[in-house]
Amino acid sequence: MSSRGGKQKKGNVTSEQEEEEQPLQAVLVADSFNRRFFPISKDQPRALLPLGNVAMIDYTLEFLTSTGVQETFVFCCWMSNKIKDHLLKSKWCRPTSPNVVHIITSDLYRSLGDVLRDVDAKNLVRNDFILVYGDVVSNIDVSQALQEHRHRRKVDKNISVMTMVFKESSPGHKSRCEEDDVIVAMDSKSKRVLHYQKTQGLKKLQFPMNIFQHGSDEFEVRHDLLDCHISICSPQVAELFTDNFDYQTRSDFVRGILVNEEILGNQIHLYVTQDGYGARVSNLQMYDSVSSDMVRRWVYPLTPEANFTDQQGQGCTHSRHNVYRGAEVSLGQGSQMEENVLIGRDTSIGANCRISNSVIGNNCTIGDNVVLDRAYMWNNVHISSNVEIHQSVVCDGAVVKEAVRLNKQCVLAYNVVIGPNLSLPEGTVVSMHHPEEEEEDDDDEFLSDDQEVGHSKDKTRQKAFNPAEVGPEGKGYIWKASMDDTEDEELAQCLWGLVLNPDPESDSESEASEESQDHSRSVSPEIDDVNAFQLEVLGTLQRGLEENIVCDNLVLEINSLKYAYNITLKEVMQILTRVVLEYPFQQQGTQLTTLQYTGSLLPKCNEGQRAETVKE
Amino acid sequence: MPGADKEADLTERIEAFLADLKRGGCGTGPIRGSGETARETTALLRKVTAQARWSSAGDLMEIIRKEGRRMTAAQPSETTVGNMVLRVLKIIREEYARSRGSSEETDQQESLHKLLTSGGLSEENFRQHFVHLKANVIEAINELLTELDGTTDNIAMQALEHIHSNEVIMTVGRSRTVEAFLKDAARKRKFHVIVAECAPFCQGHEMATNLSKTGIETTVIADAAIFAVMSRVNKVIIGTQTVLANGGLRAVNGTHTVALAARHHSTPLIVCAPMFKLSPQFPNEEDTFHKFVSPHEVLPFTEGEILSKVNVHCPVFDYVPPELITLFISNIGGNAPSYIYRLMSELYHPEDHDL
Numbered sequence: 001m002s003s004r005g006g007k008q009k010k011g012n013v014t015s016e017q018e019e020e021e022q023p024l025q026a027v028l029v030a031d032s033f034n035r036r037f038f039p040i041s042k043d044q045p046r047a048l049l050p051l052g053n054v055a056m057i058d059y060t061l062e063f064l065t066s067t068g069v070q071e072t073f074v075f076c077c078w079m080s081n082k083i084k085d086h087l088l089k090s091k092w093c094r095p096t097s098p099n100v101v102h103i104i105t106s107d108l109y110r111s112l113g114d115v116l117r118d119v120d121a122k123n124l125v126r127n128d129f130i131l132v133y134g135d136v137v138s139n140i141d142v143s144q145a146l147q148e149h150r151h152r153r154k155v156d157k158n159i160s161v162m163t164m165v166f167k168e169s170s171p172g173h174k175s176r177c178e179e180d181d182v183i184v185a186m187d188s189k190s191k192r193v194l195h196y197q198k199t200q201g202l203k204k205l206q207f208p209m210n211i212f213q214h215g216s217d218e219f220e221v222r223h224d225l226l227d228c229h230i231s232i233c234s235p236q237v238a239e240l241f242t243d244n245f246d247y248q249t250r251s252d253f254v255r256g257i258l259v260n261e262e263i264l265g266n267q268i269h270l271y272v273t274q275d276g277y278g279a280r281v282s283n284l285q286m287y288d289s290v291s292s293d294m295v296r297r298w299v300y301p302l303t304p305e306a307n308f309t310d311q312q313g314q315g316c317t318h319s320r321h322n323v324y325r326g327a328e329v330s331l332g333q334g335s336q337m338e339e340n341v342l343i344g345r346d347t348s349i350g351a352n353c354r355i356s357n358s359v360i361g362n363n364c365t366i367g368d369n370v371v372l373d374r375a376y377m378w379n380n381v382h383i384s385s386n387v388e389i390h391q392s393v394v395c396d397g398a399v400v401k402e403a404v405r406l407n408k409q410c411v412l413a414y415n416v417v418i419g420p421n422l423s424l425p426e427g428t429v430v431s432m433h434h435p436e437e438e439e440e441d442d443d444d445e446f447l448s449d450d451q452e453v454g455h456s457k458d459k460t461r462q463k464a465f466n467p468a469e470v471g472p473e474g475k476g477y478i479w480k481a482s483m484d485d486t487e488d489e490e491l492a493q494c495l496w497g498l499v500l501n502p503d504p505e506s507d508s509e510s511e512a513s514e515e516s517q518d519h520s521r522s523v524s525p526e527i528d529d530v531n532a533f534q535l536e537v538l539g540t541l542q543r544g545l546e547e548n549i550v551c552d553n554l555v556l557e558i559n560s561l562k563y564a565y566n567i568t569l570k571e572v573m574q575i576l577t578r579v580v581l582e583y584p585f586q587q588q589g590t591q592l593t594t595l596q597y598t599g600s601l602l603p604k605c606n607e608g609q610r611a612e613t614v615k616e
Numbered sequence: 617m618p619g620a621d622k623e624a625d626l627t628e629r630i631e632a633f634l635a636d637l638k639r640g641g642c643g644t645g646p647i648r649g650s651g652e653t654a655r656e657t658t659a660l661l662r663k664v665t666a667q668a669r670w671s672s673a674g675d676l677m678e679i680i681r682k683e684g685r686r687m688t689a690a691q692p693s694e695t696t697v698g699n700m701v702l703r704v705l706k707i708i709r710e711e712y713a714r715s716r717g718s719s720e721e722t723d724q725q726e727s728l729h730k731l732l733t734s735g736g737l738s739e740e741n742f743r744q745h746f747v748h749l750k751a752n753v754i755e756a757i758n759e760l761l762t763e764l765d766g767t768t769d770n771i772a773m774q775a776l777e778h779i780h781s782n783e784v785i786m787t788v789g790r791s792r793t794v795e796a797f798l799k800d801a802a803r804k805r806k807f808h809v810i811v812a813e814c815a816p817f818c819q820g821h822e823m824a825t826n827l828s829k830t831g832i833e834t835t836v837i838a839d840a841a842i843f844a845v846m847s848r849v850n851k852v853i854i855g856t857q858t859v860l861a862n863g864g865l866r867a868v869n870g871t872h873t874v875a876l877a878a879r880h881h882s883t884p885l886i887v888c889a890p891m892f893k894l895s896p897q898f899p900n901e902e903d904t905f906h907k908f909v910s911p912h913e914v915l916p917f918t919e920g921e922i923l924s925k926v927n928v929h930c931p932v933f934d935y936v937p938p939e940l941i942t943l944f945i946s947n948i949g950g951n952a953p954s955y956i957y958r959l960m961s962e963l964y965h966p967e968d969h970d971l
Contacts (some may be wrong), residue, residue, distance in 0.1 A: 068637050098635075138908075170920035224918070275912055296927070298917070300910035301639050307689075308638055317688065318908070321927070339734040339927060 012114035022127045024146070027119060027233075030134035031077040033111050034285045039431035039479060040395055043414045045079040047134035048086055049287075050378055051343050052294045053326075053361055056281060057083065058309050059137040061092050064130065065099040067142045072101050073124055074134075075115045080105035091310045111248035113241050120238035128153075131231045131250075136292050138228060139277035139299050140165065145271035149232045150248060152269060161240070161257060161266040163232040164193070168274050169443055173226070175279050175289040180227045185211060186270050188218035193268045196254050199223070228278030236266070284393060284411070291359055291376060295340045296322055304342050313345055329515040332368065350385065361396075375406075384420075401473060412476070419471020430469075430476040482607075533565040534575050541583055625697040626667050630683065633660055637691040641840040649792055650696045652855065654892045655764050657687065657700040662757045665704075665750065673712040673749060674742035677705055684971050693907040693933070695858045695866075695895040698971065702896065702964045707756045715746040763947070765888035768796045770947035775801035778886060778945070783807045783850040786842075786883075789814035789868045791855020793888045797945075798853070799830050808833045810849065812842050814870045816913035816930065839870050843920055853886045856936075859894045861960060863938030863953030866899070869931060875940035884942040891946050896969040899935050907932045937944060 030047040037046050057074075064072055072092075076083045084103050087093055104122075109115050119125060128149060130142060141454045142165065149163040166184075169176055183205055185195035185275040194211040212219060225338060231250065240253070247253050257266050277298050281287050297303055305318040316326040323337045326345035335353040337343070344362035349355070353370045360366070361378040367385035375389040383389075384402045392410040394400065400412070401420040410424050413431035420423065469478045544554045562572050633656065664683060670676040684701030691697070768964045771793055779785065779801040787794055787809065798809060811828055813820035813836055820836055828834045837845055837961040852874060865871065865887065911928035936952040951959065 018768065065635075095624065096631045170918055172921040173917070174921070174924045274916070275708050276623075276917065277910070277912075277917065292924075296911065297908055297930075298910055298912065300908075306638055322908075322929075 009434070024068055024130070025127065026064045026069040026072045026132065027115070028057075028060060028064070028072055028074045028126070028134055029112060030074050030080075030083050031109065032133060032135065032282070033077075033109075035167035039413050039429065039433050039435075040393075040411065041078070042431070042433055045083055047076075047077070047083055050361065051137065051281065051291055052304050052342055052359055053314070054304075054309055055086060056135045056137070057086070058090065058345065059299075060132055060134055061090075061099065061101070062302060062308050063136065063138045063140070064132070065097075066090070067130075067140070069099055069130060073097055073119070074101060074591050075104045075109065075118070076103065076105045077107060077109040112250060112254070113245075113248045116238050116241040118437055120242045122353070125235055125238065128232060128234050131233050131237075133229050133280060135281040136229050136278065137281065137299060137302070138230065138276070140228065140230070140273050140276035140278045141165070141301055142230065142232065145273075146232055148271060149234075149269070153234060158234065158236070159265055159267050160192075160269050161234055161236050162253075163269045163271050164254075165228045165230040165232070165278065166270060166272050167228055167276065167278050168224055168272055169226040170224050175286070175293060176226050177280070177282055177286050179284065181223075182219065182225060182227055183223050184225055184270065185219060185221045185457065187216045189216060192271075193258065193270050194219070196258060196268075198251065200308065225272065229280040230278060232271075240266070243613045284409070287376070287393070288311050288374065288391065292357060292374075293341060295324070295342050295357075295359065305539075307381040316342070316345075326362065344379065351483065367402075391510070401471065404471070417470070417474050418476070419467065419474035420476070422471040429479040431479055432476055434477045435479045457586050528564045530571065530575065533561060533567050533572075536561050536565075536580060537575060537579050538583070541579060622667050624688045629663070630660065630686075634687060634690045637687065637694060637697070641671055650694070650893060651743045651764065651767070651792070651890070653694060654696040654700050654949060655761065656759060657697045658704070658761050658764065661700065661704045662754060662761075665753055665757065672743050672745050673708055676817060677708055677742065680704055680708070681971055688971060693857075695897065696892055699892055699895055699964075701971065702968050703760060703892070704757060705968045706963065706965050707760065708753055709742075710742075711749060711752045711756060712742055712746070715749055715752070719871065727743075764890075764892060767892065767947040768793055770946055771888050771890060772796040772800035774945055774950065776804060778851070778853075779805055781805045781807065784810065784848055786810045786812065786846070786874065787823070788812045788820070788854050788871050788874050789817075790819035791888070793890065794853055794855045795823060795826055797888050798827060798832060802830055802832045808835070808922070810835045810837055810845060812837055812839055812870065812874065814868060815839055817869075819868075837875060839873065842870075843877045843880075846883060847879045849878075849881075849883055850883065851884050851886060853888060854880045856887055856889050856893065857945070858897075859887070859889050859956065861896050861898050861956065863941065863944075863956040864899055865936040866933050867936055869934050872934045875936045879940050885940060886943045886945060887941055888945045891948060891959070891963065894946075894956070894960060894963060896964055905930050 020592070030045070032046050035041070035319045037049070040049065047060075048055045049058065050056075061072065074083070074087065080103075084105065087101060087103060091097060092099060105119075106118065109118070116131075128146070130146075143528040145163055145165055149160065152160045152163075161585075171181075178201065179198075181199045181201075183191060183197050183199050185207060186193050195207055197205060199205065207221070216490070218394040229250075240257075241247050244256060247256060254268055254436070257264070257268050261267070277293065279286065279290050279293070281290050293299060294302070295304070302308055303318070304324045305316050307315040311325060316324045318324055321339040322341070323339065324342040325337075326343055326347070326348045329343050330348040332349055332351035332353065334351050335349050336355070338354065338356035340357045341355050342359045343355075344360055344364070346362055347360055348367070349366045350368035350370065352368055353366060353372070355370075355372045356374075358372045358375040360372075360375075362379045363379055363383065364377055366372075366383045367387065369386045370383055371388045373389070374391040375394065376392070377394045378384075378396045380397050381394050382399045383394075384400060384404075387400050387405070388405045389400075389406045392406045392412070393410040394406075394412045395414045395416075397415040399417045400406070401418060403421045404418050406412070406418075407424060407426045407428075409427045411429040411431075412418060413433070414614070415428070415432050416430045418430065422537070424430075465475050467474065467479070470476045540554060540557050540561070543549065558572070558576070561567075562569075567575070621636075637653075661680060661683070664679060665676060667677050668676070670679060678700060684698065684705075687701070688698045721829075733870045775797045785798070785807060787798075787814070801807070809832055811820045811827070811834060816837070824834045824836045854867065854871060854874065856865045856871070858866040860866060875885055877883075893953075909930050909932055911930045912931045915923065915926070915928045917923070938956075941953045944951045944953060944956070946959075
């Protein structure tokens, strides 16, 4: 199923000149294929959730348009009708839009891999294209990266397959998503990615040595990169996804390319930007960070008062301390909007309120004596008096009655009512959908039609609302933070991002790592041989020390071992040095003598090796 | 149908212009100077006049007002857009009055004499249809465009009267008008120029490079050194983004410092600004007077954790009150700041001040 909103451009590609005049294309994946925003995204797809009172997909499209993209393919799966409606009404589908948007929907997409396989099957992209998700907020100008990418491909005959865009940002910055934290080893001159690994909170990381033997002499290992989830891909990317059916996400792809480098010869490069802002809203903690960055104007020119979506009545005025007020906002006596506040139109705020670091949507009503700090309220929310909200998200249509206190990291989903005189503990998620409801209609989940979801809600028996949880007049069910079954049991994934439980095992790792660890996924049969050789050398050394064998005999033994295990000269020296240096630490007592003993061994070996090379 | 195509084309151009206004000028210096913005606005308005459907001057003024409101809302800090809209409206009024053959060109301001003699408000509803009004208006707009093209040269021609040999001149940041002014004077006179770099955008560096290429002795100083160096300066010549209705300036960040230092040392402050920068706005804080861009220039993103604990602002403009200014040099000559109100009444009609 595909629908088009705009003129269609044909492309006849033959000569290089025509290639450069081809319109720049982009693939926008408006579905994240995970459930980090459940239960909020049960009613509204993630791409349409408002960030600063503007749907997230609008930010992505504005970023693409301002960077010069002229044709965008939007792929939707979950709730595609809503996304389609929204886009057709927006400024992107007007006939005067410089960016032509094609919307492609299908219920069969389950991952990014499926989308790209579809792109390949339908032959939609003719040239280099930009790949983004629907929840990326950015103002980076990608044209420089694009130029570098094209130049590389021209010079190196299409070896470079993808250029990933990263932003320089030191660790600990709150816009760095802990789940997406990566550590990258790259070649400084050519900006080529040599190793890519998600840190996932580990303190120690392993790097395979073979990545540093590629002939270049300047390497960087970087942990100060924030993944913007923007990639410039060549048309080969889609083909590679079709060839490898098990590539589901971009990380799979990157790992696959790096592993199969010798076979296919493809390379991935990197573009790091210092200016410009780019981040992906992958969980609620990122939503908080990106929202506050946007209100504090880091994403200039995508600011609230700019009204870049051209919607009627969406404009607001920008005052001191980053306070934005929409039209027809009324503020009661004594209320203060302290700093970094965005208030949508037609909202009325009562007396003696204190609001800071918050975003309030359109048509909200807020009572007296309300304290809002890092609260994100969407449209049509009703808040009564004497309420305190700290670092929480309140979705459309929710009602919060008197004297309620929402502690940190609470989420009130659509149309929830929280009764008077209640204090919700940290991390509570309340939704009108019952948590068990999803297990019952598991099959219906991915059928996008909104009407069906509405019906299914009626179908389930109306469970009673628990007044202890949501207050005497409350309506809604509490959702427990779900434990995703990932391989590592230490990582508890909740809506607000990764909660890492420190792993007691990882601290006490054995230092003499002699067992073959799978840090190098390129499992070569030589590794076993090398380790066996190392063990043998160690044994030889021990025996030599105990029995006081002459150095020359040891050298002879080591030489024979070298032939037995087929180890190269260079590796022999490496292993020998390592064993000799580590050996004293494994012994207790008379360390000096062992050192002297083993110390004399090395030059003898060296001489022997040199003689050998001369012979060979 | 060619008519519909033209309309679509016009709408597309307007949309592209609006989008450009919203995105352009990210604080690292305007991607297009105000002169170019003014020219593009005028060209666009000429196209609207030519292609839109209107039968009387009143209709045309409504259309232009509507488009003008959209354009000023896109980027409120870019006042040249609004100024050009007002100029075109004034042109339409004048042409209409000329077509009617009346002498109402002289009746601009409300005056006591007018109140006495006119006996009630004259209803001017611009409903009469004149055949040649369209051609006249377009011709007048073309004249306006020619005037815009020649402003920098007009100002530069006055340079020799103001700059004398062996003078030390100070300037701030980068202004194309001041650059042309100084280059013109340098052809006949020898003088020194001190350029304040104007952090955080540091446009002074580019200005200094351009000036020294033509052989002028240039020195770049940091903003903190402005007061210290001021005692050795003979004149301060600056450019500005907007001239406000009270004679004050909305100029690049750091200009107020220079103005205060000049006042303290009784150094004359000369502002080179073409007439299209004169805006009927008064300085008031509420009305989007300021433009704040990404705080990246002040405290870069790579600073890390501190950014979540600190509020960082990066304003682009400064207000300079009219008392600190000595002289305005524009394409129609030199004027004192107290005379600005008269110039405004010649350029714009009082009823148009609020679009």
